[in-house]
Amino acid sequence: MDSTQDKLLRLNKVPLGISLVFYGLELTALAIILMFAVPFVVAGNLALLIQVVFGLSILLVGASILSFVGKALCLTAPSDMQGKTAIYTAVVLDVLGIVIQLASQFTTVPKMVADSSNLLAIAAFVCFLLFLQQLGRYLHDDELTSKSAGLLKLGIALVVSLVLSLASGFVMPPAIILFVLVALILGMLGLIRYARLLLGFKKKLSPS
Numbered sequence: 305m306d307s308t309q310d311k312l313l314r315l316n317k318v319p320l321g322i323s324l325v326f327y328g329l330e331l332t333a334l335a336i337i338l339m340f341a342v343p344f345v346v347a348g349n350l351a352l353l354i355q356v357v358f359g360l361s362i363l364l365v366g367a368s369i370l371s372f373v374g375k376a377l378c379l380t381a382p383s384d385m386q387g388k389t390a391i392y393t394a395v396v397l398d399v400l401g402i403v404i405q406l407a408s409q410f411t412t413v414p415k416m417v418a419d420s421s422n423l424l425a426i427a428a429f430v431c432f433l434l435f436l437q438q439l440g441r442y443l444h445d446d447e448l449t450s451k452s453a454g455l456l457k458l459g460i461a462l463v464v465s466l467v468l469s470l471a472s473g474f475v476m477p478p479a480i481i482l483f484v485l486v487a488l489i490l491g492m493l494g495l496i497r498y499a500r501l502l503l504g505f506k507k508k509l510s511p512s
Contacts, residue, residue, distance in 0.1 A: 315380075318377065321373075322502060324370045325502060333499070334363070335363045339360055375395050375398065388435070388438070390435040394435060404417060426459075433452055436448070447504070451501050455494065458494050465486045469487060
């Protein structure tokens, strides 16, 4: 059986891929924080606010590009790694989502198709978590494997809470506040745990 060090050497560009996904997440978190803070800082200066919002949108696009390139680099994972199809699926779903978003910018796209880009992004994220879980198993790291599985369960709970919030808007409108609040809390917890998980893999895969 290969040693952990041998497996690390065979992972090729996966360490760089994980690092890029991590940096993309950091940029996304920074952009979100600034979006909440900027309106208070530049209040009353509409022209400056528009420029800042445009700059933040560029930052988000850059973060998305970093994340996508990182996932693409993870395609170099060894062929003997189980569950490698998860990363292929994640990349394909991301490409489909990008195509739909670009198409919606230049032509009229049915609302159902345009909205599907969000579902594709969620599905791609789930597939990437499955890849990370398999990567943890490949490295015989029970802690990273367990954290990946735990984050996957949290993601499923977040999706369920979002679905319930949408459903409650038709059935029991007052309950939508509760489900949205739960979704926000789960989203924040998920973001923190996702960052820690990527950082854990980044450290595990870094040359010793």
